[in-house]
Amino acid sequence: MVKTFLATGEIPSGDALPLVPEGHFTTFQSHIEFAKYLMTEKNRFTKDYNRKSCCSSDLSQYELIKTIGKGAFGTVFLAKSKKYNNYLVVKCLSKEDIIGKNLLKQVLNEKRIMSTIKFNFVLNIMETFIDNSFVYFAMPFLCGGDLLGHLLKEKRFEEPATKYYVAQVVLALEYLHSLKIAHRDLKPENLSLDQRGYLRLLDFGLSKIVIGKTYTFCGTPEYMAPEIILGKGYGFSVDWWSLGVVAYQLCSGIQPFFSSKQDRLFSLITSGEFTDREFFSDEFSDFLSKLMAVDVTCRVGCGQGGAGEVKKQKWFEDINWLALLNKRAPIPYKPNLENFGLTNFNHFAEEAHVVASQNTYRDFFGDF
Numbered sequence: 001m002v003k004t005f006l007a008t009g010e011i012p013s014g015d016a017l018p019l020v021p022e023g024h025f026t027t028f029q030s031h032i033e034f035a036k037y038l039m040t041e042k043n044r045f046t047k048d049y050n051r052k053s054c055c056s057s058d059l060s061q062y063e064l065i066k067t068i069g070k071g072a073f074g075t076v077f078l079a080k081s082k083k084y085n086n087y088l089v090v091k092c093l094s095k096e097d098i099i100g101k102n103l104l105k106q107v108l109n110e111k112r113i114m115s116t117i118k119f120n121f122v123l124n125i126m127e128t129f130i131d132n133s134f135v136y137f138a139m140p141f142l143c144g145g146d147l148l149g150h151l152l153k154e155k156r157f158e159e160p161a162t163k164y165y166v167a168q169v170v171l172a173l174e175y176l177h178s179l180k181i182a183h184r185d186l187k188p189e190n191l192s193l194d195q196r197g198y199l200r201l202l203d204f205g206l207s208k209i210v211i212g213k214t215y216t217f218c219g220t221p222e223y224m225a226p227e228i229i230l231g232k233g234y235g236f237s238v239d240w241w242s243l244g245v246v247a248y249q250l251c252s253g254i255q256p257f258f259s260s261k262q263d264r265l266f267s268l269i270t271s272g273e274f275t276d277r278e279f280f281s282d283e284f285s286d287f288l289s290k291l292m293a294v295d296v297t298c299r300v301g302c303g304q305g306g307a308g309e310v311k312k313q314k315w316f317e318d319i320n321w322l323a324l325l326n327k328r329a330p331i332p333y334k335p336n337l338e339n340f341g342l343t344n345f346n347h348f349a350e351e352a353h354v355v356a357s358q359n360t361y362r363d364f365f366g367d368f
Contacts, residue, residue, distance in 0.1 A: 243301075
């Protein structure tokens with residue numbers, strides 16, 4: 001029997017939406033304690049990543065409220081847990097699209113990584129389940145919206161605000177790289193704000209555990225590092241390059257490398273030549289030149305010091321890393337939570353969510 005689900009659009013009245021916790025959060029008393037946490041996380045992640053999780057839920061346990069995202073690979077709903085009476089997001093991925101576009105390995109990898117990571121600045125999956133037509137990821141609702149949306153409204157961020165956001169991404173990358181995970185798709189739309197205004201890095205569809213070098217040609221072209229384009233083989237270096245592109249874009253409102261023709265775009269990227277803006281501080285310009293160094297051996301973050309080397313840059317000298325790590329640093333922007341933050345998301349026409357009566361792709365999804 002075909003099952004049809006409709007988003008109700010029924011947002012509760014009141015001053016605050018009862019949300020599920022916005023992902024894992026740990027407090028640290030010192031930098032040494034954080035370093036120890038990274039070491040223990042590496043062991044835990046390796047063990048849990050290889051452990052098969054069971055799907056205990058199904059869509060009937062959630063009430064779909066509103067569509068808040070649509071992409072080539074699926075739909076994201078604001079939803080209510082009927083069991084706990086709180087709100088979260090449910091990402092729905094079509095099995096037909098996954099198989100038709102040869103994305104099964106990618107989706108399974110995203111599920112395994114996001115179900116296992118636990119850190120203050122990355123988004124994790126709380127629960128996964130499947131039915132005859134879809135794969136589902138249940139995740140915390142980051143009601144502040146993505147950073148690209150805020151950038152488009154503001155045109156550009158002032159340098160102190162840019163620094164605040166970039167520093168949080170540094171912490172996210174420090175955590176991921178300690179687990180040997182390269183994100184490989186760092187860009188403003190993959191950074192979302194929680195209700196307090198802190199960032200979490202999301203969308204791990206292109207992420208990969210990297211031991212040594214990998215050669216996959218992937219990513220969003222404007223943010224791709226030269227070594228990906230040139231097929232040289234790469235590791236975590238590509239994330240530091242992308243961070244440079246993101247930092248430049250946040251503070252200027254434009255990307256450092258852009259062309260409507262991909263060949264020209266890749267030529268600009270591999271040249272490493274970008275225009276410094278007159279309103280960039282000397283420290284920021286220096287930081288950008290070190291992140292977007294074509295020679296990986298000269299790129300900050302790519303040496304033995306890793307993220308520690310990035311955090312020591314002069315541009316960051318006024319950042320209290322421990323306070324930021326514990327989310328006690330002052331925030332430059334508090335998201336508009338009117339209508340429970342839904343004003344931070346695009347409007348989408350609601351369509352029926354239809355689940356087929358037969359499981360056509362049963363043999364492909366045994367690992368879920």
